[in-house]
Amino acid sequence: MxxxxxxxxxxxxxxxxxxxxxxxxxxxxxxxxxxxxxxxAGKKLASKVNGLRFYNKPSWADKDVVGTVNKGVGFPIVLAKVNVAGSPQYKVQNSKGATFYITASDKYVELKAK
Incomplete structure (x- = not known):
């Protein structure tokens, strides 16, 4: 105040x-x-490939992988872009509000209008 x-x-x-x-x-x-x-804001993330891994925290470690998404599937909310060991990841949320991290490489994902 x-x-x-x-x-x-x-x-x-x-x-x-x-x-x-x-x-x-x-x-x-x-x-x-x-x-x-x-x-x-107003963007969603979609995978361009099958079996794209996503993580429970900003990481590239196998132990932090919590799932995969297939081509055309992704996350409805993109919160931020973060740098993880020199490579970008998107901080995303699923429809239930859970937060995850996924590559931001345009080779593997694309941002689309909702």
Whole structure:
């Protein structure tokens, strides 16, 4: 709340608390916190190949594989692109909200409009 009212580096000092209280009393309008837009919003991920592995965490290790998807199948929600040991993966969610990781190589997957 302090940041939204222009009080940077809030640590709860008496001066900061007084400043925040005064802003609240005067009805100062808080600024809305900004959330970066998801550049993948409105996109789904589909596999271009059969048997494409996906992982339970950002990893390329066999022990972290939790399943595979076949050509044309994928994930309805793409959350982010992450770097894993120098290679990109998409952080994705299935329709039940479970999060997984899958290659971001356009040789194996494609992003499509929902």
């Amino acid at each position: 302090a940041t939204q009212h222009g009080i940077a580096n809030y640590t709860g000092t008496a001066a900061q608390n007084t400043a925040l209280l005064n802003k609240l009393k005067t009805g100062a309008t808080a600024t809305k916190p900004t959330t970066p837009a998801n550049p993948f």
